Amino acid sequence: MADDIQKTVKEYILKEFLPGEDPEELTETTPLITGGILDSIATLKLVAFIEERYALTLAAHEADVEYLDTIADITHLILSKKP
Amino acid sequence: MMTSHALHQLLTHAAQLYPEHTAVEEPEQGAITYRTLAVLSDHLRDRLCALGVQAGDRVGIYMRKSIDTIAAIFGILKTGAAYVPVDPGAPAARNAYIMNDCAVKVVVIEERFASKFCEELAQLGTQPQFLRLVGTGGGEPLRQALEQEQARHPAPVVATALLAPTDLAYILYTSGSTGRPKGVMLSHDNAVSYVDWCSEMFQPQAHDRFSSHAPFHFDLSILDIYVPLKHGATLVLIAEDIGKTPQQLAPLIAERRISVWYSAPSILSLLTQYGNLEQHDYSALRLVLFAGEVFPVKHLRALQALWPRPRYFNLYGPTETNVCTFYEIPVHIPEERTAPFPIGTTCSHVQTKVMDEHGNEVSPGDEGELGVSGRGVMQGYWNLPEQNSRAFLVDSAGVQWYKTGDIVVAGNDGNYIFLGRRDRMVKRHGYRVELGEIEAGLYHHATIKEAAVIAVPDEASGVKIKAFLSCRDAKRPSLIELKRFCAEHLPLYMIPDLFSWHEALPKTSTDKIDYQRLKEMA
Numbered sequence: 001m002a003d004d005i006q007k008t009v010k011e012y013i014l015k016e017f018l019p020g021e022d023p024e025e026l027t028e029t030t031p032l033i034t035g036g037i038l039d040s041i042a043t044l045k046l047v048a049f050i051e052e053r054y055a056l057t058l059a060a061h062e063a064d065v066e067y068l069d070t071i072a073d074i075t076h077l078i079l080s081k082k083p
Numbered sequence: 084m085m086t087s088h089a090l091h092q093l094l095t096h097a098a099q100l101y102p103e104h105t106a107v108e109e110p111e112q113g114a115i116t117y118r119t120l121a122v123l124s125d126h127l128r129d130r131l132c133a134l135g136v137q138a139g140d141r142v143g144i145y146m147r148k149s150i151d152t153i154a155a156i157f158g159i160l161k162t163g164a165a166y167v168p169v170d171p172g173a174p175a176a177r178n179a180y181i182m183n184d185c186a187v188k189v190v191v192i193e194e195r196f197a198s199k200f201c202e203e204l205a206q207l208g209t210q211p212q213f214l215r216l217v218g219t220g221g222g223e224p225l226r227q228a229l230e231q232e233q234a235r236h237p238a239p240v241v242a243t244a245l246l247a248p249t250d251l252a253y254i255l256y257t258s259g260s261t262g263r264p265k266g267v268m269l270s271h272d273n274a275v276s277y278v279d280w281c282s283e284m285f286q287p288q289a290h291d292r293f294s295s296h297a298p299f300h301f302d303l304s305i306l307d308i309y310v311p312l313k314h315g316a317t318l319v320l321i322a323e324d325i326g327k328t329p330q331q332l333a334p335l336i337a338e339r340r341i342s343v344w345y346s347a348p349s350i351l352s353l354l355t356q357y358g359n360l361e362q363h364d365y366s367a368l369r370l371v372l373f374a375g376e377v378f379p380v381k382h383l384r385a386l387q388a389l390w391p392r393p394r395y396f397n398l399y400g401p402t403e404t405n406v407c408t409f410y411e412i413p414v415h416i417p418e419e420r421t422a423p424f425p426i427g428t429t430c431s432h433v434q435t436k437v438m439d440e441h442g443n444e445v446s447p448g449d450e451g452e453l454g455v456s457g458r459g460v461m462q463g464y465w466n467l468p469e470q471n472s473r474a475f476l477v478d479s480a481g482v483q484w485y486k487t488g489d490i491v492v493a494g495n496d497g498n499y500i501f502l503g504r505r506d507r508m509v510k511r512h513g514y515r516v517e518l519g520e521i522e523a524g525l526y527h528h529a530t531i532k533e534a535a536v537i538a539v540p541d542e543a544s545g546v547k548i549k550a551f552l553s554c555r556d557a558k559r560p561s562l563i564e565l566k567r568f569c570a571e572h573l574p575l576y577m578i579p580d581l582f583s584w585h586e587a588l589p590k591t592s593t594d595k596i597d598y599q600r601l602k603e604m605a
Contacts, residue, residue: 018562019581025561036570036578037563040327040512041544044357060331064324 001082005054005075012049013071017042028072033065043068050074056081089246089271091160093278093313094121101289101315109150109320110335113221117315120154123222125243126229127158127191133238134189134212138163138246141254143182143190143211145169145200148299148320149219153308155191156253156299163244164188165251167266168299171196172323173574177264179203181256185266185465187211193219248272254465255302257402258516258577260507262523266465267402274305276432276458277405281310283431284409285343285370289315292339292367296321296346301514302402303374306345326350333358340367344393347513348378349545355382360389374398374406375513376545377423377501384416399426399501401487402515403461403474407433408499425498426491433457434482437491437499442478450492450502454484461485509538509546514576521548524573528565530556533588535596536579539605549605550579553587 006028014023017037032038038046047063050056056078062068067077097106098121108114115123136142142159144166146152152168159166167185169178171193179200182190189212192200197215204210214232216224232238252271256264281287293311295318297303311318319339325331333354336344351373354360371386371393378397387395395412410427429435436444437451445451454476460483463471476484488506491499507518518536525534533553538546554560560568562582569578589600 021562025563030563031567034570035563036566036575039575039578041353044329044353048357058330060328060334063328063330 002075002079005078006071008053009050009071009074009078012053013037013046016045016049026071028075029070031069032071033069038068046074050078054078054082088248088275089160089250090252090274090278090309091124091157091243093275093309094124094157095243097312097315104289104315105317106312107150107153107318107320108339109221110322110325110339113150113223115150115154115222117312119222120150120157123154123226123229124157124161125240126233127155127225128161128243129238129240130214130229130232131158131162131164131189132241133236134214136162136164136188138244138250140164141167141185141187141251143167143169143187143192144299145171145178145182145190145192145196146216147171147193147219148295148323150222150320151216151219151225152299153318153320154222154225156308159191160252161243162241163246163250165253165268167254167256168304169256170298170300170574174572175199175203176572177574179207181264181266182211183207183209184263185254189214191225192216193224246271248275249462251462255300255402258508258514258520260517260519262520262526264520265467265470268462268465269405270462273405273459273461274309277305277430278309278313280406280430280432281306282313285310285372287311287314287316287343291316291342291369293318293343294321294336294341294345295319296326296344296350297513298323302400302405303345303347303513305405306372311343327353329353329356329358333360334363336368337363337365342367343370343372344368345372345374347375348373348382349376349512351386352379352382355386355389360386365390366392368393371395372398374400375515376510379542379545380416380420380423383412383424384418384420387412387414387416397424397427399499400455400459401489403485404433404455404459404487406430407435407455407459410498423501425494425500427498430459433459435499436484437493438476438478438484442476442484447493450490452505453487453489453491453499455487456482456484509548511538511546511548512544512576514574516548516577518548521550521573521577521579524569524577525550525552527572528560528568530554530558530560533596535588535598535601537598537601537605539581539602547580548577549581549583551583551585551588551601551604553585559584 098117102118106117254266259265295307397410398406400407408427490502541547589597
């Protein structure tokens with residue numbers, strides 16, 4: 001389950017925000033927001049993608065660097081929302 | 084209403100009229116009355132004077148937006164010094180450059196920023212005094228810091244400085260094309276004349292509740308701070324993280340009963356798209372003001388449908404003049420309209436004209452550069468005589484005009500229409516970005532041999548920034564590494580959206596980078 005989520009989120013970030021990047025470079029601990037990969041608009045797009053793909057709703061305070069800065073954080077957040 | 088010549092007198096007068104009104108609210112952190120804000124800023128004035136600050140000095144502000152910061156601003160103004168606010172989220176090296184450039188005497192700083200900032204200052208060979216706060220929130224950390232200092236070294240009560248209208252009130256650093264930010268010097272009269280125009284135009288009342296969305300190092304903050312505090316109204320501070328998250332911002336605007344909203348259009352576009360605005364009650368909202376960049380009509384129309392009650396105004400002006408023209412958006416925007424709205428007509432505290440390179444007014448209907456003169460126009464750039472001489476032009480009648488760099492045309496109805504820039508400055512998320520500053524930042528990377536940055540129009544976000552690069556080594560840095568490098572050397576809003584690598588960048592016949600060709604390639 002966790003591996004599937006990681007793979008899906010990674011593919012989305014590569015396609016949308018890092019076109020042309022070597023997939024090997026993006027790891028589960030690469031800082032996304034603090035590392036300048038996701039700006040505020042990109043973060044909103046990512047949240048919209050997660051909500052739609054996993055049919056869940058993120059609380060307003062979760063659309064934030066504390067929960068979304070790495071693929072590992074994002075995966076953890078999604079898993080915590082799943083029944 | 085009494086007339087004031089200095090910005091801090093606005094607070095002093097309002098505190099006499101409305102001592103128990105709430106001056107500033109900081110959601111989750113607290114609120115402060117006019118009386119308490121006046122007293123707290125008096126105490127800071129006394130402490131700063133004890134530290135040696137005199138009229139004509141500069142004092143830095145390195146803090147998160149908070150009631151403490153508002154009190155710091157007024158405390159500094161009361162000493163007769165100018166305040167220099169920096170973005171606490173920007174790289175410490177950039178902030179050290181700014182504080183060193185204008186030779187601040189004291190920096191009011193949050194403890195968590197101090198050590199990295201000190202290291203950077205040491206590299207520049209400078210060390211202003213610090214007034215350290217354990218944090219910010221509700222004004223309490225500033226009060227504590229002042230009490231502790233007072234217990235150690237009592238500061239005598241001093242009089243608030245008496246100033247001339249042309250004395251500096253603040254310096255705002257904006258992106259500089261050479262890679263170094265440049266300081267725009269603004270006087271008390273520059274700001275007071277603008278605040279008075281806002282009073283006349285928007286008729287603020289003591290029961291109004293103004294938003295403070297823009298950061299304090301951004302010129303939108305001048306309306307945000309001083310217009311409500313002149314009239315006994317309440318200023319609601321919006322924290323930076325909430326300010327860029329529509330899902331959190333949308334309910335806050337409703338719950339806090341904001342009546343006057345002011346921001347760059349980008350966050351309004353995001354609120355329209357992601358804020359679920361139809362779920363909240365915005366009946367208190369009477370004015371929506373926006374400035375800083377073009378508002379895509381598609382999003383403005385959608386916003387008007389969700390917020391039908393308020394009046395909407397497009398305010399225009401560079402940091403050097405603050406707002407100098409305005410345009411009221413019609414109540415109904417036709418479905419077929421896609422062209423951006425005009426920047427409008429001239430505010431009453433300044434004069435404008437469309438001019439050629441010699442300062443002569445162009446024929447009606449011709450395009451030219453917008454020039455501004457009058458009380459709103461800056462005193463100049465800090466310590467940049469060459470840029471100052473380029474920024475101003477004296478016409479044949481002997482009037483000095485600030486050259487905005489914006490190419491405009493006056494429409495049949497007399498409203499100016501913005502056509503583009505004369506130079507390489509673009510607006511991104513409302514921030515002004517000199518593409519040259521991004522290039523200078525990229526050149527710091529050891530493997531980058533050539534860097535050229537252009538802005539590409541983008542329907543969703545206004546512009547995308549694209550960097551063309553060539554590399555010294557066979558192995559190119561990854562995109563992730565480049566973005567991380569940029570995040571360490573540039574403010575976040577300057578990080579390019581797109582990067583592309585080339586063996587060499589295209590050149591003109593004079594061996595300069597061929598930007599025209601790059602635009603075609605993009």
